Amino acid sequence: MTKKCLVVDDSKVIRKVARHILETLNFSVDEAVDGKDALERCLESAPDVVLLDWNMPVMSGMEFLRALRQSDIVDQPKVVFCTTENGMGHIRAAIEAGADEYVMKPFDRETLESKLQIVGLA
Numbered sequence: 001m002t003k004k005c006l007v008v009d010d011s012k013v014i015r016k017v018a019r020h021i022l023e024t025l026n027f028s029v030d031e032a033v034d035g036k037d038a039l040e041r042c043l044e045s046a047p048d049v050v051l052l053d054w055n056m057p058v059m060s061g062m063e064f065l066r067a068l069r070q071s072d073i074v075d076q077p078k079v080v081f082c083t084t085e086n087g088m089g090h091i092r093a094a095i096e097a098g099a100d101e102y103v104m105k106p107f108d109r110e111t112l113e114s115k116l117q118i119v120g121l122a
Contacts, residue, residue, distance in 0.1 A: 003048040003049065004028050005022050005027040005048065006031070006047040007031050007032070008033075008053055008064065009033075009051075009053035010033055010055075014053065018082070019031065021112050024109065025112075025113055027048075034056045035060055035064030036064075038059075038064050039067050042073060046075055048078065049078040049119065050078070050080070051080050051082050052079055052081050053082055054081060054082075054094075055085075061081060061094075062093070062097055065097045065098050078120070079100050080102065080116070081099045082104075083102075084104070084105050101119050
């Protein structure tokens with residue numbers, strides 16, 4: 001069964017790179033441009049995993065994550081934060097808010113695959 005990943009990033013380039021990597025890992029990929037867009041998609045049909053950018057317009061990654069974790073989605077997707085913010089404070093805040101893993105940009109296939117293995121999806 002193909003796993004679904006929602007890539008949430010306001011950068012078209014990052015979405016394209018992530019999509020390419022995920023498709024080589026046999027994921028079906030959907031894209032969202034900000035947290036609000038992502039939340040609407042998750043409420044319609046929750047993916048297996050969300051690859052989430054931190055800094056976005058409209059609704060940030062953290063705002064999205066809190067809203068997702070408070071939603072009544074039964075099978076909550078795994079969330080892997082993808083960001084240039086590498087301070088321990090950021091990482092701790094993301095995990096406390098409900099993120100499952102954390103990957104630094106720029107990431108490559110190997111890094112992303114290992115993070116997906118950690119959350120049990122690769």
